Amino acid sequence: MSSDAGQAKRPVSAALAGPYGHPYHPILVGVPIGAWIASLVFDVASRLVGSPTFLTRGAVWLIAVGVVGALVAAMAGLLDLLAIPTGTPAFRTGLVHMTLNLAVTVAFVANFFWRYASYGHAGAVGAGQLALTAVSLATLGVSGYLGGKLAFRYGVRVADEATQAEGFRHTAPHRRATSGRAHPAH
Template identity: 55%
Template sequence: MTDPDLQRLSAKQPRTPLAGPYGHPFHPIFVTVPIGAWVAAVVFQVASVLTDDDAEMFAEASYWLIGLGLVGALAAALFGLLDLLVIPRGTVAFRTAITHMALNLTVVVLFLVDFLVRRAQGYEEIRAIDWVLSLVALVLLGASGFLGGQLAYRYGVRVASERVQAEGYERPS
């Protein structure tokens, strides 16, 4: 096997069972919590503007969804770090993973600032700063998600090897 083949195979194997079994990493499962919570938070922000009667309720729900996303992001980040550790340094996949991580950390900081600003000012209404922080964070989250897709679907990080994948396309005898 050539060196790139060995590097690719090493990026498919977990270093610890905590990262998830071979071919089933936990990081992609856990990212659904912060992504869903933060998208829902923005939807609730919009709802708070579109309604008069329940505006405060939607604004408060948005606040708590941001908090839920922050907690979920911590779990996702821990498992993402375990996946990062199997990617060989100096590769395109590693640089992509570092950019993915940096974007995610920026998103977390933006939502954390938004959460703290809302806590300090009261979360009964959505202010301009809340819109800016949330929308910029969502755009960056989308870019990061694209890179995460590149890591899994283009570079095959923590995805079963092509030989194992081929078994799913064999016809039973």
């Protein structure tokens, strides 16, 4: 394993980014992804029901939860990025991944304030707000693909192959000691 690849597997700060082989960033991204997907579901549902106010309000707060979650995930992700040697394909992929995630987060912040400005009004989510959410999620999907490339192709913050091999080592089958008596068949 090259020293660059080994460097990208080790955390800059285990306390903040997660210990070796257990990065926090992939765990934390579930919050914004889940909240923002749920907000899109609420958006679509608000256009299908007779009394959509609870759905439009719920979508606003799901977007807010997603933004807060994204900021926390971004801090851990930045630490993971700092572990990758500059000038490498992995680092360039990490920069694009980060840039797309920041753009998506900014779009959701704008979407939150756009919606919050009309928070007291009853009615379905506007077509523009719904479209902004859909485009933001599509962009997030591209970014997620790049995040997967970082982990699964380049092995960023993934345990090295020798450590991974421990999970595939065959052990001798456990044999029960017998007292010389035959055991009845089951």
